[in-house]
Amino acid sequence: MDTVYLDNAATTQLDIEVISAMHESMQTNFGNPSSTHAFGRKAKAALENARKSISALLHVPSSSIVFTSGGTEADNTAINCAVRDLGVTRIISSKIEHHAVLNCVEFLDLENRIKLDFVNLDEHGSVDLSHLETLLKSDTDSKTLVSLMHINNEIGNILDLKAVGELCHTYAAYFHSDTVQSVGHYEMNLSQLPVDFIAVSAHKFHGPKGAGFMYVRNRAQLKPLIHGGSQERELRAGTESIHNIVGLQKAMELAYANLEKEATYIKSLKSYFISSLKEAISGIRFNGHSGDLDKSTYTLVNVSIPLSQAESDMMLFQLDLKGIACSKGSACQSGAQLGSFVLNEVYGKNLDYPGLRFSFSKYTTKEELDYVVSTLKSLSTSKASG
Structure with missing residues (x-):
């Protein structure tokens, strides 16, 4: 892919x-x-x-x-x-x-x-x-x-x-x-x-x-x-x-x-992505209410993987090398290479690991999500073992 x-x-x-x-x-x-x-x-x-x-x-x-x-x-x-x-x-x-x-x-x-x-x-x-x-x-x-x-x-x-x-x-x-x-x-x-x-x-x-x-x-x-x-x-x-x-x-x-049809489709993708990530990566955290389909929008999830700040930054770079586009937070802040001010405000000292935001559209496919999950699992496992 x-x-x-x-x-x-x-x-x-x-x-x-x-x-x-x-x-x-x-x-x-x-x-x-x-x-x-x-x-x-x-x-x-x-x-x-x-x-x-x-x-x-x-x-x-x-x-x-x-x-x-x-x-x-x-x-x-x-x-x-x-x-x-x-x-x-x-x-x-x-x-x-x-x-x-x-x-x-x-x-x-x-x-x-x-x-x-x-x-x-x-x-x-x-x-x-x-x-x-x-x-x-x-x-x-x-x-x-x-x-x-x-x-x-x-x-x-x-x-x-x-x-x-x-x-x-x-x-x-x-x-x-x-x-x-x-x-x-x-x-x-x-x-x-x-x-x-x-x-x-x-x-x-x-x-x-x-x-x-x-x-x-x-x-x-x-x-x-x-x-x-x-x-x-x-x-x-x-x-x-x-x-x-x-x-x-x-x-x-x-x-x-096309709202009802597309929302139903994207919700199913988000639900599938959440369950796949939980199964693939031990200790993953869904930030805010993004892991709750009732309390958050169906269009995105924000996750923290048990990695250091430096490892997380490298993770974003490695995902990009593998053709996967996601972000650490708002695109308006990404150029500054800063952590998410939202997560820092919400979690403060309890923010153990940086976040990654994945957001979906009507063009997203289940096969793409499978590729992302397998890539995340591979990268996080190699970081942990290293």
Whole structure:
């Protein structure tokens, strides 16, 4: 087996139908959607058709969808606009958020623009909802934004959006959630969820990089962060990338049209992978709730094999040599050659062994997983004996 790609939490392979839709759009929708001539009107129609399609899948008005370059821009826009335009002076978040959120809220705190509180996590890295309520109760005079991701991108833990949203509503707080790892993989009826902002990125569900959107429940009070033209109803200036947005639309339509079938298939792969790893490698640990199919996303597992940091780093290199793509954690941090900040935060001194993240897609096969398990077993056995 030449290559096995198990880093789908970082990015996914483009669906062939998405490529076709984007190719057609690049050929036929090359006009500027802000132009008033026929070419511009055609591009504008494609843009608004994508917005309507996406909003229908999420059960919200099309006016609540603001196209962005991806999840990072959507997260930053939501958080900064909440502070600047909605009068938020306090943010409650967690220390294992994606850096698109974590670095943003820490920067605002450093500039003394907000007071930052971190909610406690349990021994598996899940948010302590009782502590969240305590934090919300502790300062009802300040306008508060709660920013907590739906699915953790490293350990896969799932947050109860409804429970958190209801807590926020009870204490008149705004709620923002990074849903980059969940939209396209889970049904999302935002008309029934008390969430004020979400962030989405197309390349997490077989769409193109450089395309995403922000959902805003009530955009009336918001002003643009990027100034220029009147695109995106004056909330995000810059000529829209029509072919990428069409790709996002197509990827999302495909994801939800085939959701049940593909989710069932990928869940079976994850279950098989977990049982195979347990049988093959003694002492393996599944980090967070990633070994629990009910409490974590079906798209990834994060495991620690009884090896030293140096051996684990070499393991990642050797897996790459054998054509296996996985990661130590978030792709945004991999270039720094650091251990997972998420695992360090969750386990602290109890983090005996570094973690490896394997993430799946509809293109993953059982035969590929067999190859990965046998390779891991061989490498871990040779390390142990050496």
